Amino acid sequence: MTQKLVPVGVSARHIHLSEEHVAILFGEGYELTEAKALSQPGQYAANETVAVIGPKSSFPKVRILGPVRKATQLEVSRTDAFSIGVNPPVRESGDISGSTGITLKGPAGEVTIEEGVIVAARHIHFHTSDAEKWGIADKQKLKVRFGGDRGVVFEEVIARVSPDFALDMHIDTDEANAAGIKNGDTAEIVG
Amino acid sequence: MTQKLVPVGVSARHIHLSEEHVAILFGEGYELTEAKALSQPGQYAANETVAVIGPKSSFPKVRILGPVRKATQLEVSRTDAFSIGVNPPVRESGDISGSTGITLKGPAGEVTIEEGVIVAARHIHFHTSDAEKWGIADKQKLKVRFGGDRGVVFEEVIARVSPDFALDMHIDTDEANAAGIKNGDTAEIVG
Numbered sequence: 205m206t207q208k209l210v211p212v213g214v215s216a217r218h219i220h221l222s223e224e225h226v227a228i229l230f231g232e233g234y235e236l237t238e239a240k241a242l243s244q245p246g247q248y249a250a251n252e253t254v255a256v257i258g259p260k261s262s263f264p265k266v267r268i269l270g271p272v273r274k275a276t277q278l279e280v281s282r283t284d285a286f287s288i289g290v291n292p293p294v295r296e297s298g299d300i301s302g303s304t305g306i307t308l309k310g311p312a313g314e315v316t317i318e319e320g321v322i323v324a325a326r327h328i329h330f331h332t333s334d335a336e337k338w339g340i341a342d343k344q345k346l347k348v349r350f351g352g353d354r355g356v357v358f359e360e361v362i363a364r365v366s367p368d369f370a371l372d373m374h375i376d377t378d379e380a381n382a383a384g385i386k387n388g389d390t391a392e393i394v395g
Numbered sequence: 396m397t398q399k400l401v402p403v404g405v406s407a408r409h410i411h412l413s414e415e416h417v418a419i420l421f422g423e424g425y426e427l428t429e430a431k432a433l434s435q436p437g438q439y440a441a442n443e444t445v446a447v448i449g450p451k452s453s454f455p456k457v458r459i460l461g462p463v464r465k466a467t468q469l470e471v472s473r474t475d476a477f478s479i480g481v482n483p484p485v486r487e488s489g490d491i492s493g494s495t496g497i498t499l500k501g502p503a504g505e506v507t508i509e510e511g512v513i514v515a516a517r518h519i520h521f522h523t524s525d526a527e528k529w530g531i532a533d534k535q536k537l538k539v540r541f542g543g544d545r546g547v548v549f550e551e552v553i554a555r556v557s558p559d560f561a562l563d564m565h566i567d568t569d570e571a572n573a574a575g576i577k578n579g580d581t582a583e584i585v586g
Contacts, residue, residue, distance in 0.1 A: 294544050345444035357547030381473035382573035
């Protein structure tokens, strides 16, 4: 049987902003500028950053990922969350209802969001053709193994299938560090 | 078949000091004082802390675990290591030959060690009677599962068997945070 190998991208803490919040933080009509394209088509790391002000401490420069989204969403690791003093839920991207609030500060202003802080659930983006080839359905929970001296099998890895996606597994820095994974390493779907 | 359940202890960064280094950092003849007993018989968290000075940044207060040992050993997570700017190997406790150096600072003095910084390999302490009951040998590599929304199977978990040990799995903060594990949670040996 063919091995189902996927490249792994390690997500450091980052934020997606709504158009409204870009206007508050950077000024009316401001447009984010692209620093670097990401693995998913159309997504980019912006040159801009915002300060994230938690109850316990702050991150002065959190990278913004563009383009703008419908709702602002801050993705942190559990380690980050302890550090700034918040306790966000593990959620899929976009599923922010009832999640944690936070204060954001940009060069033009400040905004406190009532929800939008999450620890991102580990997931794999599949192009529809990859998913069909391997018999994987959207939303399916997978098991993914990475070997080595900190070998780990990640369970509850959510499959996300779309013709707009490129094959890539996304984990956060806690998961990468726990397993000795570096950005661009390869993991295997084992169940 | 009986489940092999083990309590999990989450180790934050900490340091073990040699008698020589206690003398340099705290003064000749100084003795560490116990703040809290740990799960392993005779081991304790001391009231004392030291500053750890890395090339990139520092940790002003790293907890000392007593009693003193033959060699000084600083155990950090990979996240900690990135933060202070060092790249220590994943090692079993005590196996520090050729590991990473660091500078330590106490109220009475400062010392730079050439080796002793490690990322601790995940392991389980077994009392000899637990190991016999479950057919587990010293140094055996085990697989240990923790379920939930960040479910993980940790591979390469080293069994350490001794009549002086109490049953306890030790992982670091990266591993705990990646798997959603809190101190005192229970994991299962699955292989």
